[in-house]
Amino acid sequence: MLFCKPIFSNFFLINFLALFVERIENKPNNVVIILADDGGFEIGAYGNKIIKTPNLDNLAKRSKLFTSAFTSVSSCSPSRASLLTGLPQHTNGMYGLHQGVHNFNSLNSIESISKVVKQHGIRTGIIGKKHVGPELVYPFDFSETEENNPINQVGRNITNIKLLVRKFLKESANSSFFLLVSFHDPHRCGHITPQFGPFCEKWGIDGIPDWNPIKYDPRDVILPDFVPNTQSAREDVAAQYQTISRLDQGVGLVMKELEHYLEDTLVFYTSDNGIPFPRGRTNLYESGSKVPLLVSSPKSTESWGTKTNDLVSLLDIAPTIYEWFRIPSPVIHRNPHKKLSLPGQSILPIIDDVIGQTRDYVYLSHNLHEVTMNYPMRAIRSNHYKLIHNLASNSPFGVDQDLYVSPTWMDMMKRIRKKENLNWFITLKQYYYRSEFELYDLIVDPLEKNNLASKPVYDEILYNLKEQLLKWQSKTEDPWICSPHAVLEDKGSYKYSPQCLPLHDDL
Numbered sequence: 001m002l003f004c005k006p007i008f009s010n011f012f013l014i015n016f017l018a019l020f021v022e023r024i025e026n027k028p029n030n031v032v033i034i035l036a037d038d039g040g041f042e043i044g045a046y047g048n049k050i051i052k053t054p055n056l057d058n059l060a061k062r063s064k065l066f067t068s069a070f071t072s073v074s075s076c077s078p079s080r081a082s083l084l085t086g087l088p089q090h091t092n093g094m095y096g097l098h099q100g101v102h103n104f105n106s107l108n109s110i111e112s113i114s115k116v117v118k119q120h121g122i123r124t125g126i127i128g129k130k131h132v133g134p135e136l137v138y139p140f141d142f143s144e145t146e147e148n149n150p151i152n153q154v155g156r157n158i159t160n161i162k163l164l165v166r167k168f169l170k171e172s173a174n175s176s177f178f179l180l181v182s183f184h185d186p187h188r189c190g191h192i193t194p195q196f197g198p199f200c201e202k203w204g205i206d207g208i209p210d211w212n213p214i215k216y217d218p219r220d221v222i223l224p225d226f227v228p229n230t231q232s233a234r235e236d237v238a239a240q241y242q243t244i245s246r247l248d249q250g251v252g253l254v255m256k257e258l259e260h261y262l263e264d265t266l267v268f269y270t271s272d273n274g275i276p277f278p279r280g281r282t283n284l285y286e287s288g289s290k291v292p293l294l295v296s297s298p299k300s301t302e303s304w305g306t307k308t309n310d311l312v313s314l315l316d317i318a319p320t321i322y323e324w325f326r327i328p329s330p331v332i333h334r335n336p337h338k339k340l341s342l343p344g345q346s347i348l349p350i351i352d353d354v355i356g357q358t359r360d361y362v363y364l365s366h367n368l369h370e371v372t373m374n375y376p377m378r379a380i381r382s383n384h385y386k387l388i389h390n391l392a393s394n395s396p397f398g399v400d401q402d403l404y405v406s407p408t409w410m411d412m413m414k415r416i417r418k419k420e421n422l423n424w425f426i427t428l429k430q431y432y433y434r435s436e437f438e439l440y441d442l443i444v445d446p447l448e449k450n451n452l453a454s455k456p457v458y459d460e461i462l463y464n465l466k467e468q469l470l471k472w473q474s475k476t477e478d479p480w481i482c483s484p485h486a487v488l489e490d491k492g493s494y495k496y497s498p499q500c501l502p503l504h505d506d507l
């Protein structure tokens, strides 16, 4: 026996053990997030039998698959900012899109994963769509994004993405790393470069060596229940499927590059928000806020190929990554008088199957997409009910530039002008004009069609959900906590006892 031999003095033994422990602790430990842009459930592993996504299906075989994962906000920049900070949009300050005239940025006082882990000596990289700022909050050691490249080259050219991942890994040889591979696929592009098709499915068709485009017959595609049943929508979805083939093959290339790192790497696959169809992206309905989530943990191979219905939020990703790296979650000093801790929880115990259902609710908070689309909403969802509080219910719900010119929406507009049937499960008026409170029973009404908020039998459920939602708004310091019928006063004389002062607007 090694430890019995007299030659090993106590001193030597202690040193030997210390060395051993140190070596374990210094073992590289990495995280990769693969993010799709407006990616939905058009994935074989999620039950779509038409689409061919062998690479995502392979990733699912070495992952735990989440069937009830939600973004907290249904818009690109706010969702990315929430994912990277672990804070809802109303806390991190990214209220709408980052680019151009929209001009939103997170507050300088906010901490993000890339900023925090970098301070702990972990190398950070981003390849593809960044779409968040400022640089102070979202710094990366290695950054190949739309800020220094044409977006399609870093977000849709899978050969180029593969080479950039290779470069990042080579340069990270001696350290742990955090890498965000942020595809621009399968985002629409019809509003910016219509010549490439509604989903950019024709872009690079002969010029991306690693892409074998897969074409789909519009008659074969599976129309989501919430999309109008029209020929235009079928053609739109067929184009989306073709672009998903590029994303899927890109995921395969990234996983191949990671081959020798997988023993030490936690890999996520998810999306920023729902698909860009009517009632999808920019909405807090299931169709706009439920996202795919695969988590591949080398430390719990028993979880591979399993599924869970546990409720999780993309706000849980940041605490998960801090736990993985054994770094304490940052305390946020947004308000000089108060410390704010991250509202999410690590999902590692769910992956390790230590505990089942840990959250009774997930929470959602949305304000804008494009700067013209002010439509603040707050929502709470349990396994049974969803309550949406629309803070601007007297305005029509906005439609973004990208969706408006899509084949699906253009066809709807044409039908409206010609007074033809939309073949949709709701009317356009119902889509534009929403009640202040929407309460849905998700078990009997998964499409969220029958609003129960004004039905007296649901009073207690409504009251309870409203109360839980307000508690969360308070905990996350939501500036809209008194909206829309009162004004929040929390400075000056109200500094120590913030109050909602009523507008008396029930005129």
Ligand SMILES: *[C@@H]1O[C@H](CO)[C@@H](O)[C@H](O)[C@H]1NC(C)=O
Binding pocket: 170, 171, 172, 173, 174
């Ligand atoms: C990694 O460490 C080795 C040995 O110290 C060194 O030769 C090599 O240049 C380092 N690589 C990088 C990318 O820092």
Ligand SMILES: *[C@@H]1O[C@H](CO)[C@@H](O)[C@H](O)[C@H]1NC(C)=O
Binding pocket: 157, 159, 160, 163, 203, 204, 207, 208
């Ligand atoms: C994609 O990237 C590769 C590698 O950088 C390049 O050779 C190719 O021309 C690019 N394709 C397109 C369509 O730009």
